[in-house]
Amino acid sequence: MVKTSKKNQNNTSLVWKMALASAVSWEAAKLAGSHHPYLAPLSVILCLQPTIDQSIRFSFHRIAGTAIGILLTSYLVSHLPMNGWMLGLLLLGGTYIARWLRIDETVLHQVALTILLVFTFERHSKDYAMDRIIDTVIGVIIAILVHMFLFPPDFTKKAADSFRSLARQLSDTLSDLSKWVQSEWGQGKGNLVEYKMNNLLQELHTAKEMLQTASDSLKFNPIRKKHKIILSRYQIEIQKMNAGYEYISNIVKTLKEWEKEGLLSSSDKMELGNDFKVLSEFFEGFKGIQQGETDNWKQKEQNMLLEALRSKMQLYPPPDHKVFKDSFFLETKKLLKRL
Incomplete structure (x- = not known):
């Protein structure tokens, strides 16, 4: 409507x-x-x-x-x-x-x-x-x-709506991964997650296209200079969203293979699920971005989540024979470097 x-x-x-x-x-x-x-x-x-x-x-x-x-x-x-x-x-x-x-x-x-x-x-x-x-x-x-x-075209609001929709879907997908690992392991949920990933990819493309359209709409627009600053912020943040999608894409492949082997212990389930929840909360924070800015409290909370996860990754030992778990932690470290 x-x-x-x-x-x-x-x-x-x-x-x-x-x-x-x-x-x-x-x-x-x-x-x-x-x-x-x-x-x-x-x-x-x-x-x-x-x-x-x-x-x-x-x-x-x-x-x-x-x-x-x-x-x-x-x-x-x-x-x-x-x-x-x-x-x-x-x-x-x-x-x-x-x-x-x-x-x-x-x-x-x-x-x-x-x-x-x-x-x-x-x-x-x-x-x-x-x-x-x-x-x-x-x-x-x-x-x-x-x-x-006379009412110059401006697609900034549409771009912002698309951006927040992408953030919500990305956060929900990570939450689904957490639920899969902690309470639905061994039930073959990987195919359902991959289906949701296809929707996520479409949402990512839509958000990128809307940001580009919004940027184009402001060219030669004499009264919307502030919106150019807003869009530049969204352009920076959507790169993090892109990194999040690539991370999920790689992790789901690992989890599917891991599930076939059935090697995930109860402690590993709890640990991996909590890590996914942290990332889910981080990307959920992007929904709160209004007019290209987020409130300081939310931004500090996001930074604290990432720092806690980074510290945990630093304590993890070098890769060994535990291939699946090593793959998870290496992909997570790579994502954190891009956020």
């Missing part, structure tokens, strides 16, 4: 931006002397992308594609017959030249669109080609300005 509400808010913002920018660009094109003012709002509609950065890149592609298409077509149009075969030849020649110039695929589409429209309208209106260039630039500029200053 919350996600649907946020999506509706984003769509409402886009609706207002599209309507306002289209109206302003039409009037601006008329003031510039255009006889085809609809071309300006056409650029507005096409160039309003999810983020300002994407809008700017698409706008450059549209202007470049429009200019190339007009240069390749406007002179030839009045000397060629108007039929589908001739249009096909113009599109083939124009887009092939654009491809030969190694132009971006988005520009290639704009070249083709411009060739089609100039081929259709230029012979009926001699100023269509010039109007298309001017109106495209007007529409692009107004679209970007409206996007930047």
Whole structure:
């Protein structure tokens, strides 16, 4: 329900931006002397992308594609017959030249669109080609300005929600490992844990993608500098989450083999289970990160948990014939170095 509400808010913002920018660009094109003012709002509609950065890149592609298409077509149009075969030849020649110039695929589409429209309208209106260039630039500029200053896109909140969801799932998975070792050993729970790990991996990818989208949404955003600092904190912390996932992935393989051998003593069960609980509590603390910051008490608690576990690892003897237990402690030491 919350996600649907946020999506509706984003769509409402886009609706207002599209309507306002289209109206302003039409009037601006008329003031510039255009006889085809609809071309300006056409650029507005096409160039309003999810983020300002994407809008700017698409706008450059549209202007470049429009200019190339007009240069390749406007002179030839009045000397060629108007039929589908001739249009096909113009599109083939124009887009092939654009491809030969190694132009971006988005520009290639704009070249083709411009060739089609100039081929259709230029012979009926001699100023269509010039109007298309001017109106495209007007529409692009107004679209970007409206996007930047009227409810600029910001995905920081979504990134934070995804981050906390990942922290919760990572903590729960470690808690499941503790329960498996301490009270469900020998019941073949490894396959179920591996299934949960697949969901955890998907959640990790989602969180990384959302952080990247949020970072992109703040490019050229003039009023969200504080959120850039927040996202930089999340980017640092998600590396720890990634380390946690890799740790679990390696440990589950060890535990499954260990369970087959049935060599886990009661004292080892208690010891390993408690270690998993410590790590679970550590990652659970990431759920409390609000606006890129965590309260000092929680941060101190997390540090104390890790330090206690590090001290314990230092006391553990060098690897010997106890392969499975050695593997567990070596993987845990490696994780602690990354946290």
